[in-house]
Amino acid sequence: MVISCMTVAIPAQIGGQPVLILKENVNRRTGDEEIANSAMTAEVIGEFLKSSLGPKGMDKLLVGTVGDITFTKSGVTILSEANVEHPVGKLFVELSKATDKNVGDGTTSAVVFASALIRRGFELIKMGVHPNLVAVGYSKALGVAVDCAEKIAMRIKVDDEELLKKVASTAIMPAIGSDGNLEPLANMAMEVVKSTAEKRGRRFFVDTEQISIVKKVGGNLSDSRLVRGVVVEKEVQHPNMPKVVKDARIALVDFSLEVKKTEISTEIEITSPEHISEIKSRERESVLSKLSNITRAGANVLFCQKGIADFVAHKLANEGIMAVSRVKRSDVERLARATGATIINDPEDIVPERLGNAKEVEEVTYGKDKVVIVESGEPVALSIVLRGADEDILDNYERAIKRGVSAVANLYEDPRVVLGGGASILEVSKAVNKAKVKQKGEMQLVFEAYSRALEELVETLVSNCGLNKLKDTAELRTLHHRKNGFVFGVDGLNKKIADVRRTGLYEPFRVFKYWIENATDLASLVLKVDDMILTTKPPEEKGKGERA
Structure with a gap:
């Protein structure tokens, strides 16, 4: 994505005299034009990643400059390899990289949610709501969302191997697809973290740097092994x-x-x-x-x-x-x-x-x-030998095992989980929508926009799993308004709306909190920018460097 730049000097007038302020290779975009351009960029990136969200998400085919091919549905990999040019687009790349580095999962959710927030925030700005009010409202709505997530989060015991395996499987599923054999990778992820976790005081510390992954073409996933x-x-x-x-x-x-x-x-x-x-x-x-x-x-x-x-x-x-x-x-x-x-x-x-x-x-x-x-x-040093039919499959397995390891490691640092399959997202959306009645004036619109942006994630998840976007999302909303309805979400494995506790869809609370907070921060940052000054490479003079 490239910004079209005018390579003209930007003049001003002081006392009737023209004054050159910016050089010819500097482009300036201000006001509504800048906000609209940023919103459009965010929307394009969000639409680009939407179809990759969830266990049934679609893969992207990325072809590098030398013809190297990558198949992936990982948000951070897609954006990192896509050579994004737009400055706002690069902020999304950094968001996905930071999310991947710090919690190891939630990169696609963070980008799609931030994109929806920016698009809905821009719609409010066009209606006359001030960008600062939108940013403040998003911050308040985030507080309500995190409080709700804290209440519905469940504390677990890190020696509960069955639950650790379910958390690892939930994280691995989007990387290799819900039809893949999750058990070998989930078992290895759990064993790796259990072996490397070190208790310091009241908290556990997991050093993932001790873990090495070696990929060897040939065989299948069941031939992979964990080496102590x-x-x-x-x-x-x-x-x-x-x-x-x-x-x-x-x-x-x-x-x-x-x-x-x-x-x-x-x-x-x-x-x-x-x-x-x-x-x-x-x-x-x-x-x-x-x-x-x-x-x-x-x-x-x-x-x-x-x-x-x-x-x-x-x-x-x-x-x-x-x-x-x-x-x-x-x-x-x-x-x-x-x-x-x-x-x-x-x-x-x-x-x-x-x-x-x-x-x-x-x-x-x-x-x-x-x-x-x-x-x-x-367990001072651990190695995982991955086996697969070709390099592309092995790369996917590597991404999957890293997600699984990060998911289990997050539980050792914060032993709380929330329900997956969009169940917790919809419950948080409901809490934000309910809280809007306590707000005054335009702030109610901001809270509603935040709630709808969260619902968009659930709608995308429903659609990507092959369900009816309108009918099944409406059914989910109805179930969540019943007593103990917060347990219902999207079961991607069986392609239905179900009690996700029974299907074992759990994700670390630490991951959920991280991506929702950082996506909100990015959206607020972008919406408050009303001026962009972009310096481009000056055009070469004709004949320069040519021999006389």
């Missing part, structure tokens, strides 16, 4: 080295085990063939002396961040030591955390106390690729 350790995407250095080592003693070294080239240019006078052999022999002895320290310390597995020469690999194979070379620094650091080993920079520092321990180290083949799996047995 580290997966190194390298193969064993020599074919004669052991492929499995139990009760491993691991050395992590950050020095080269090959003949180094000199840093400065030198000349050596050779007088005989024996002289060449002597030089090569001394070079080999220098490298092998480093190796002797490793074997003397009792290591039977070696991970080297630098290279390993062929003759060293042969010697290690004869000693029965498994070795892997040119391991990434990030993998070496994760191995250090997982095994308790110290990263060694000097061969003289290799002693038994600096070695790490692991239950098993094994080279595993996935199709044409080989990896080395280090099973430490401790």
Whole structure:
């Protein structure tokens, strides 16, 4: 989306004299024109993502500049890859990225809701309501919405595995579709968070940086596995080295085990063939002396961040030591955390106390690729190996497992849930609409606009699940006005209106609160902007840079 810019200077008059204020490459848009342009941008982005909301949402096909293809319904992925140009559009991109980074879910809901708020706010402004009054009204309505969500939120126990699995499944469902096999991913998400959650005082802390995801083409989702350790995407250095080592003693070294080239240019006078052999022999002895320290310390597995020469690999194979070379620094650091080993920079520092321990180290083949799996047995570092038919499917699985992990991690930080399937959204919308009667004048219109924007999310969810938008949304409203009607929502799996407690649709309260608050803040910010000054690249002069 590109703003059309006039590359003309903007003049003003002081005392009858023309004064040039803005340069020729500066475009200014003010007043109603600017608000209308921002509202139009927000509406286009909202319409773009609407069809991707919910478990039955449609995928988008994104083609990059070099022809790379991405299939996804993830709001943050769509906006990040769409190369949005408009400044207001970029605010929506940042909203989705911030939501994904902080709570891991709710990105599409946040964008679609913010878009609806801006569109309805613009309609009020056209009716004569001041933008500041709209922003203040949205803030008040948000307070009512959050209070209602607090009341209907349910506190859970983080050791309730069945409920944790339901929350993970609800988060994963939109990423891979309601027809997909959710159980393997939900189980892994729950196990990962349970293993990494650390209690500090009265609260839990989950470090998702400990979790690594490795994608390997081939097999299917049921072949995926959770590794309590580290997966190194390298193969064993020599074919004669052991492929499995139990009760491993691991050395992590950050020095080269090959003949180094000199840093400065030198000349050596050779007088005989024996002289060449002597030089090569001394070079080999220098490298092998480093190796002797490793074997003397009792290591039977070696991970080297630098290279390993062929003759060293042969010697290690004869000693029965498994070795892997040119391991990434990030993998070496994760191995250090997982095994308790110290990263060694000097061969003289290799002693038994600096070695790490692991239950098993094994080279595993996935199709044409080989990896080395280090099973430490401790939850200090965890790895997930995902299997799927192709790269696109694996990318979707990766997004899904990240959503599931974030959902469960959110419960450890705030152990409250709200009902999914649009049930909580409709209940909050009802509370805001009810609160409008306590407002005066134009503020009632603002509250009604906020309530209708929330209802639009439910209508979109109903429509995307293949239900009748008017009939089934009306049925939901009727059910929510009954006693205990807040439990009814959209069951995307079975394509019907149902008690979502029975279908297990739950989402973290922390996610719900985050996206509704940040979407409201963005809408208020955009509606209060009445002047945009955009600097563009000045046009090149004709003939500039051409040869005479």
